[in-house]
Amino acid sequence: MRLHGLLSFPLTPFTAGDTVDAGVLAEHVGRQIAAGPAALFVACGTGEFTALGMDEYRTVVRTAVREAGGRLPVFAGAGGGPRAAREFALAAREAGADGLLLLPPYLVAAPPAGLVRHIAYVAAATALPMVVYQRANAVLDPAAAVALLDVPTVLGIKDGRGDVDAMTRLVTTVRASGHPRAGEMVFLNGLPTAEVTAVAYRAIGVPSYSSAALSFVPDLAVAFHQAVERGDEAACRTLLSEFFLPLVALREQVPGYAVALPKAGARLGGLAVGAVRPPLVDLSAEHTEQLAALIRDGRAALRRLRTAPVTPGVAA
Template sequence: MRLHGLLSFPLTPFTDDDKVDLAVFAEHLEQQIAAGPAALFVACGTGEFTALALDEYRDLVATAVRGADGRLPVVAGCGGGPRMARDFAVAAAECGADGLLLLPPYLVTSTPGGLVEHVRYVASATPLPVVVYQRANAVLDEAAALALLDVPTVTGIKDGRGDVDAMLRLVTAVRTSGHPRAAGFGFLNGLPTAELSVQAYRAIGVECYSSAVLCFAPDLATAFHRAVERGDHDTVRLLLAEFYLPLVALRDRVPGYAVALVKAGARLAGLAVGGVRPPLVDASPEHVRELGRILTRGRAALATVVE
């Protein structure tokens, strides 16, 4: 499951009485699919995996599988402790998911070799392809990346650390290993607002990236991706200056805004996704207004671009 292109990480909508809103989720999915991503990654970080009960997770994955209807892969998040991760992985397989994104283990810090064993333990629960999410307390080195090639269902690594030098070492180790699975092994840029780092990551062979902006401004996200793909550096720089950099400056003001601000953007776009579950906090009214101004500024810049 080596993916190419823009990746969608849909939000999980909640009602005012704290239930998962599957009708809004289905609407959100259809909007995401219409934007043409390479895959849907549901119930992951932007989808608030850590806030979900297992029954809610099942409903979300099953809804996504029905909505995708074979048009594109559905990858489900799983994580936490090893047994919990296995339980969610099994649930995803039972609901028809096409793959798994394995999030970092809960709290525990170990060695890269210990992380590989964690991946083996979870991956053995299902035949689904697994992408390993490297960030926080889940850090791989070259030896660990090579060891993952021997786990048959592990198909790639998603990076959320932002250490380009370290990621270059992983990519180079895998690509030059001579392992029969090396050529098909995928690397994904999973940094928050990955558009800021996409050019640096493409230079080291990581061309696929996730876009939280796709959740609330698919016009901007897809225009930026097209500009990157065709090497239109002027448009890339324009959208970075007028939209993405101001967005990131706002996002960085409050921990957790990587999710909360995205939900605020979706609400501005008319989608009733509700708020975030604790410990995340919703964007303040002042920051939502500022987000609206940033969106207006970005779209004004986009209007000047001739594609």
């Protein structure tokens, strides 16, 4: 399975009564699929994995799998301690998921060798392909990344740290390892608002990325990805300056806005995704107005770009 392209991380809608809204989720997933991503990653960070009970998790995964209908792979988040992560992995398999995104282990810090043990332990629960999410307390070194090549179901590594130097070492070491699976390992850019680092990561051999923006402004997310793919430096710069960089500035105002912002954006777009669950907080009225203005500015910039000539310049 190759994950090359733009990756969708759908939101998890909640009703006013604080239950998962499967109907709105199906509509949301359908809209995401229409944008043409390479894969769906449900019940992950943007999908508020840590806020879901097991029954809710099953509902989210089943709904996404049913809506996808085999048109693209559906990955499901799994995490917590090793036993809990295994339980989520099994539930994902039973719900029809095509793969897993293994989130960092709960709370504890561990050396890279310990993380390899954790990953292998969870991977042994199912035959589902697994992407390992590197961030927070889950940090791999090059030797650990090479060791993961011996775990046959580990498909790839998603980076959420943003250390380009460390990621270059990791990618290069894996590719040059001589391991039979060295060329198969997938590397993904999983940073918040990954558009900001997309070109830099592409240059070190990490061309695919997750886009939180895709969950609420698919037109802007797809347009930026297409600009990167075709090497349109002017379009990338315009969309970054007019939308993505101001979005990052707003996101950084409050911890947890990486999830709350996409949900607010989806609500502004008319999708009844509801509120975020605690400990996250929803956008203030002022920040909601700022987000609405950013979306308007981003779409105005996109309209201008569509009437302007293409300017090559971004390295492919």
